[in-house]
Amino acid sequence: MNDHDLRFAKRLVLLNSAVPAVVLGWDAWHHQLGANPVNFAILTTGMLALVFLLLTLLVTPLRVLSGWNWIIFSRRTLGLYAFFYAALHFLIFFSLDRGFSVASTVSEMVQRKYLLVGITGLLVMVPLAVTSTNAMIKRLGGKRWRALHRLAYVAAVAGVIHYYMQVKKDVRQPLAFAAVLAILLGYRWWATLRRPVPAGAGKAGGGL
Ligand code: HEM
Numbered sequence: 001m002n003d004h005d006l007r008f009a010k011r012l013v014l015l016n017s018a019v020p021a022v023v024l025g026w027d028a029w030h031h032q033l034g035a036n037p038v039n040f041a042i043l044t045t046g047m048l049a050l051v052f053l054l055l056t057l058l059v060t061p062l063r064v065l066s067g068w069n070w071i072i073f074s075r076r077t078l079g080l081y082a083f084f085y086a087a088l089h090f091l092i093f094f095s096l097d098r099g100f101s102v103a104s105t106v107s108e109m110v111q112r113k114y115l116l117v118g119i120t121g122l123l124v125m126v127p128l129a130v131t132s133t134n135a136m137i138k139r140l141g142g143k144r145w146r147a148l149h150r151l152a153y154v155a156a157v158a159g160v161i162h163y164y165m166q167v168k169k170d171v172r173q174p175l176a177f178a179a180v181l182a183i184l185l186g187y188r189w190w191a192t193l194r195r196p197v198p199a200g201a202g203k204a205g206g207g208l
Pocket residue numbers: 039042043044045046047048049050053086089090093109115117118119120121122155156158159160162163166
């Protein structure tokens with residue numbers, strides 16, 4: 001892929017990933033989010049956060065298995081969008097559902113355990129977002145950066161458990177997400193086993 005095509009692909013991912021947020025904002029503005037707009041917005045952003053998290057984790061296996069090395073450019077953008085949708089999800093809950101009340105948010109979390117799992121997922125994404133710049137990768141060094149960014153799996157596991165816990169009856173969809181995540185984790189484990197470890201060197205390689 002030449003530089004021109006890569007720039008185009010980057011813009012495509014950057015702009016298309018924002019489309020769900022724009023559509024949600026548009027529909028909210030036009031009062032088209034149904035009978036319970038706040039809940040609709042919470043559910044939609046939660047789903048988007050999870051989908052973007054899994055897409056982020058899919059980039060490396062897809063790159064290795066397909067040989068399309070250029071798709072690595074999309075990992076950071078997709079990861080930052082996962083964080084953006086998760087943060088938006090929380091902010092809608094905190095502002096429109098809990099009326100900006102920290103006490104009410106905390107007491108709700110204590111009562112509904114799936115919220116504690118959700119906040120764990122969101123909090124572990126903070127260092128990932130903060131260290132996503134090239135300068136931070138350089139500062140941390142590739143090995144430490146990659147080790148830190150394994151937290152993306154923790155966020156995804158927390159996201160899936162949080163989803164599973166809050167579903168009332170039909171658990172098929174959270175289980176489908178869990179199956180996809182298990183495949184992605186399984187791939188990572190398999191890739192780690194296959195990688196030869198040079199004596200004395202702790203080369204991490206491969207990324208997420
Ligand atoms: C990694 C972070 C998170 C992810 C991936 C995530 C994902 C999800 C998903 C997939 C759903 C269900 C959507 C659906 O049924 O269509 C959901 C629901 C929900 N989440 Fe999260 N979430 C995260 C963090 C949080 C946090 C930090 C909070 C608030 C403290 C929160 C509050 C809620 C609430 C209130 C619901 C709706 C429950 C209901 O109406 O029954 N989530 N989330």
